[in-house]
Amino acid sequence: MSKNVTLPHQQGSTDAGPGEPLLSVEGLEKHFPIYGGFPFRKQVGAVKAVDGVDLQIYPGEALGVVGESGCGKSTTGRLVTRLLEPTGGKITYAGQDITHAGRKQLAPIRSEIQMIFQDPFSSLNPRQTVGTIIKSPMEVNGINPPGGRETRVRELLETVGLNPEHYNRFPHEFSGGQRQRIGVARALALEPKLIVADEPVSALDVSIQAQVVNLLQKVQSELGIAFMFIAHDLAIVRHFSQRVAVMYLGKVVEVADRDSLYTRPRHPYTHALLSAVPEADVDSAKKDRIRLSGDVPSPIMPPSGCRFRTRCWKATEKCASEDPPLVQISGNREGHLTACHFPEEPTLSRGKDVVLDPALAALEDGHTAKD
Template identity: 70%
Template structure:
């Protein structure tokens, strides 16, 4: 898993804010504002962060559903940042997306067979045994009945619809799949089934995943590495076990402390260790200078307001564990802002 399949450098996506009759631009929402990432072939890279941090926008940039404002996207060594629609067609065969909402990502007027066969027809991929047979095999692969070929999306449950979305993404046998919160709209028991299905498919087809989620427990189960985003930036990235055992960025520490603990015997201790952040998330229209987390950080000092910390390995960490913080948290350090015993998480 040493070869990088996808690399992004300085990636940006700014959505313009216009005003008046002539749509004069008066500002921009900096959804993604300069991220550097590499996705290794065969791995699962988890991307986590609270709502509005830009992780879903980043996923749409990786798949080139959105045109980047700045930066560079490289896939298998080829720059795909600003390709035309026609030039993107071969890229679409190798990179697919599973969308968050299984209820809105499937066209209600089309049958399941039509939905899953659409990528094959658009890419003009020959199917020796016929398109219907190929679609039925895909349905069986994701745990659905081949007889569902002629049914419509409204006849399925949420979990079944998400399986249809997975089958559509697999139709072209891609190398990279970006899964944008694929289980967040599903019941907990169904979430486990879908996550296990993705795991099995990865082993069978040698897939590479970018798994976007806000559920840290799910990310821990499925990911090899984890990137943490805050307000359009990656603030920490590390191997899964290293990140969960020793988070370095104060924001990551706060996120980890918010993970619900199912064991009642450990719940009181978890509540005592809960880090409560003060203040609101700054606006992506006008983010703070320097470190973007400094307005909510208990370790912020003067340098945090003037210099943006680079995403680099900190003292004592391996090269794979990178943190964008001037004063990273060290193991055993006392953390301010912890809630008192019995406080609500």
């Protein structure tokens, strides 16, 4: 990264105290109503996309959020940024309750919580130039950096590895990786304290994924920005995140530091996810593979008790009647939380690295391919 870009935060923003989480989520819920009936429509059910999520993100750290499609990862990210209104639970940012905060209360902290969207093309206005797209957040928040907004935008473009001369170009003139860099520059325009990255590399080629992930990692380390990194790719999550939360059907089933979770997973679902990652050693992959039976249950009518029990090889009557809390269990490292009545034994289950592709393996060595 060629330059560090800094912008003053808006007045009225708050800071988390020493050792306090920047963002805390307790019992977070989002239920989307289902309507039916004729001639009078009424609510007949609800899709429980997020149903009791507990998470903490500390200043400057990267929390990875993983899980199957439909588990509620993206919805959780939109709730945290208050793009969606929560059905229940509590969201605390820097000690301030923002669960149901109105526009005026959210205004001072909007610049501190930014989002990078999954699709690098649909998240950019095709009728606006790159300069206008990145400059707009500064205009909305009334920020006039030294040297002017155009100068700052050109510095941001250089920061994310683009040519400052791209200022007057339109999104369709860029590749997918370049568009995602534009999205990163827009998120950095207000120097946020927290960025929610919703699968920021899933739509990109593997070699381009490496570039964007390394860019985000440099941004985190040099600017001290906290990340909520949502992804399917376990190899990328391991490279980027310091802690990892595993979600299943609207709930968090395991949270731990990166090394503890990847080498000693305690929840059966986490163990199954890690065993499904392809490895170079074909024989080893065949031995360790865990094939889950059945499909993911519907979030409209989730199973009673433990939601994973319908696909778990350890399930008993207790799993059907009691919902296991997310707590630290015996044999876990401090801070390793698991929601399971019958957790896996804390034995070394995998090797040092989980790598899907040689291009991603270069991440560990700090190498990237050129776009």
